[in-house]
Amino acid sequence: MITLLKRHQIIIASLLLCLFSLHLASADRKGTGGTVLVKGLLDLTVAPVQSAILQTKNSFKELWQGYVYLVEVNQENEALRKDVNRLVEENNKLKEELWLNMRLKELLAFKESAPFSTVAAGILGFNRGAGWIRTVKLNKGTKDGINVDMPLLSPDGVVGRVVEVSRHTSTALLLNDPRSNIDVILQRTRVKGVVEGNGTGGLILKYVRLLEDVQVGARVVTAGHSGIFPKGLLVGEVRAVEKGEDNFFNYIEVKPGANLKKLEEVLIVTDNGYPVTTKDKTLR
């Protein structure tokens, strides 16, 4: 009997434990099962492990979410940076358009008020060769009715004159080029003189005698004697008056009325009432 029991001890134990399990299940169903001790043991053993695992899990979760969040923030930041760049570019373009619009409005107003025919031209480029040359390339040529010696104007005053023309473009000599000579008069005192470029971007008023009344700030306008510039156009204003080295003439510095460094559009006077000289199309 004992041998039989020993031989089948596993099966017998299994059966007994199965029955015991059924009893436990039955007791649990009736609510009389006593699991307090086991639960207490589990609380002591498993609960800390669960807690540690949960803490680790939460730490990883936070780290992961933080990382993902940072990645998203980085991506969002990149997208926003691109948006900002695009908007800045757009804003610049709009500002540019606005300024162009304002300049053109001003030019148009000047064109409409001017008692002579003009053609608006854009400046393609500035030429400052050899340090003292001051010419500009214009986007209008003979096909637009442009000819040499046609004056260039801006709303702020005289700019220069056309010296070379091709079919589609032309070259203009700026007021402050040393080769430029314009007959002028002082608006208030009617003193005559000639404005030339001084070689450094400024203007000098020549041939005004020492005894003439010249005040700093006096407005200098075209005299209209050369047959190129219409009479009465603003050239600039007197900035400084000194005694000339020859003790006969004043040395007068004139500040150009037009901002010759920031020109972008000009008006070319195509019909000023004078006969246009078309002797040649070379730079004079």
Next chain:
Amino acid sequence: MRDFLIFLPITLFFLALKSTLFEGLPLPDLPIIIVFYIAYARPSLAGVVLSFVLGYIDDVFSGAVIGSTSLSLVFVFALVHLLSKKVHFSTAGMMALGATVMALLKFTAAYIILSSFNTHIPFLAYVLPAVLLTGLFAPAVISVFSWLNLSKAPHAPKGGIP
């Protein structure tokens, strides 16, 4: 006693992981693999008691009907022990098949017990993934147990454990 010292902490750790890190994920039933392994490779009275204890802890831990899992695991232990005299669970395929069948039995038993409590639970939706995963992981887990040389069967079954 050695089995208790090894498999009890493993089971507790597994249950802790199952209830925290892998909560809601389908996992293989590690207790059934342990019971399957012990019943096949190291059948003993201690193994029966360990099966009961593992099931009991599982019940207490998971809040199931106390005794339902312990009944299943003890039943599985006895069945595997009886089958091991006829069937060799020596290959990975046989291990997987055996573990799958035992897992199915365990869940079926638990299902029957729960159903007797007028509890309606979806059988296939829950049981199938767990059963298949148990069968899938069983060979690897048993190999790990064998590699750790946890089993020093006093009377190793024919074919032994790889």
